[in-house]
Amino acid sequence: MLMNPIEYWAMNNPLRSFCQRHYEAPRLKRLSKGRPDRVLEIGCGQGEGARIIYDLFGPQSYVGIDLDPRMIRRARRRAGALPNATFVEGDVSNLEFPDGSFDLVMDFGIVHHVPNWRDALAEVHRTLMAGGEFLFEDLSLETWERGIGVPFKRIADHPYDQMFRQDEFVNELESLGFEVETHESSPLSFYHFWGRAEKLA
Numbered sequence: 001m002l003m004n005p006i007e008y009w010a011m012n013n014p015l016r017s018f019c020q021r022h023y024e025a026p027r028l029k030r031l032s033k034g035r036p037d038r039v040l041e042i043g044c045g046q047g048e049g050a051r052i053i054y055d056l057f058g059p060q061s062y063v064g065i066d067l068d069p070r071m072i073r074r075a076r077r078r079a080g081a082l083p084n085a086t087f088v089e090g091d092v093s094n095l096e097f098p099d100g101s102f103d104l105v106m107d108f109g110i111v112h113h114v115p116n117w118r119d120a121l122a123e124v125h126r127t128l129m130a131g132g133e134f135l136f137e138d139l140s141l142e143t144w145e146r147g148i149g150v151p152f153k154r155i156a157d158h159p160y161d162q163m164f165r166q167d168e169f170v171n172e173l174e175s176l177g178f179e180v181e182t183h184e185s186s187p188l189s190f191y192h193f194w195g196r197a198e199k200l201a
């Protein structure tokens with residue numbers, strides 16, 4: 001689901017990049033057990049994730065996909081000359097990559113935008129190789145029930161009727177065949193969760 005103008009603005013400014021680089025990415029990196037060569041970032045947004053992924057993981061290749069062509073154009077401009085990085089318009093719930101194409105899939109806050117999120121997680125599982133990692137940082141129904149999530153719900157458009165609770169997200173990953181570790185936190189009363197899922201052989 002595309003972002004409304006308010007969230008589009010919020011996702012395309014230096015504060016968003018700062019949080020992603022200094023807060024979200026380092027703790028995902030700490031959870032990671034792999035040295036990924038082939039990385040897919042779902043909902044790559046403005047391209048800051050690509051730069052962070054090259055800095056933290058140094059992959060041999062990277063693909064960023066996003067539903068919004070404006071974000072793809074912006075990511076291409078911002079990511080510059082990262083080696084073997086490509087950005088393509090696409091829907092995470094229907095990926096065009098063959099099975100086992102990646103050894104790391106990154107999710108910086110995108111799956112809560114996807115109405116058919118179970119399909120998205122199934123695609124993450126399909127396109128990862130056995131032993132590959134899915135590192136995720138996301139929001140869930142809990143986010144909009146408390147703290148600053150309550151007023152934020154009024155200004156951001158999300159598929160609330162189809163959204164998951166954190167335990168549903170984790171259960172779905174486990175039923176697909178992932179081993180999952182999750183954490184949650186509410187800094188400034190903003191509930192979110194993150195974790196690592198390893199595709200079992």
Ligand SMILES: C[S@@+](CC[C@H](N)C(=O)[O-])C[C@H]1O[C@@H](n2cnc3c(N)ncnc32)[C@H](O)[C@@H]1O
Pocket residue numbers: 001002003011016020042043044045046049065066067068071090091092093107108109110113114
């Ligand atoms: C909250 S933004 C996060 C962007 C970026 N990952 C970041 O952390 O700044 C969610 C992104 O997911 C994209 N998106 C939404 N639904 C999608 C889908 N079905 N497939 C791929 N990307 C999607 C949006 O266009 C948007 O760029």
